[in-house]
Amino acid sequence: MKVSKIAYKPVGLVLGVTGGMIAGAAFKQAWKMIAHEDDAPDATDEHRTWQEVLIAAALQGAIFAVVKAAVDRSGAATTRRLTGTWPG
Template sequence: MSGKLQKVAYKPVGLLLGIGAGAVAGFLFKEIWKLASGGDDAPNATDEDRGWGEIIAAAALQGAIFATVKALVDRGGATGVRKITGTWPD
């Protein structure tokens, strides 16, 4: 498969993997936040009743979880493409 065709073919797969990764990361974040905070929902940045520390901690945890899940899914997808096509996607 040519490089251009492979890129185009991988785009929808990557998009679907990204959507799935976002859903998984969101679920993981909510569950981990509930465990860490004692059952509260995660704060929004504009939540007046929450302090700066709680807002920043939630944002940092959420960012770390999303980045980790995205890296795992991207790497897994690329590995799968290599197994199927014999080449690493760009």
């Protein structure tokens, strides 16, 4: 295993937590704009329809995936700029 990959692990963990917080906030704002509600439906909420639950889940998954990819990619690119080595 490359030294840069090992050294990047703690950085990747911090970026992952930060990305999760950013994605959560982005999803909450997106749901407010789309559904005009403060909270997205839970899968076990019997008063919500399948459509509401699945749309919320799909939106949340898409937002998390995009934010994770952007955070991971920018972290790796910054590491290469600083060390000259890609951490992957």
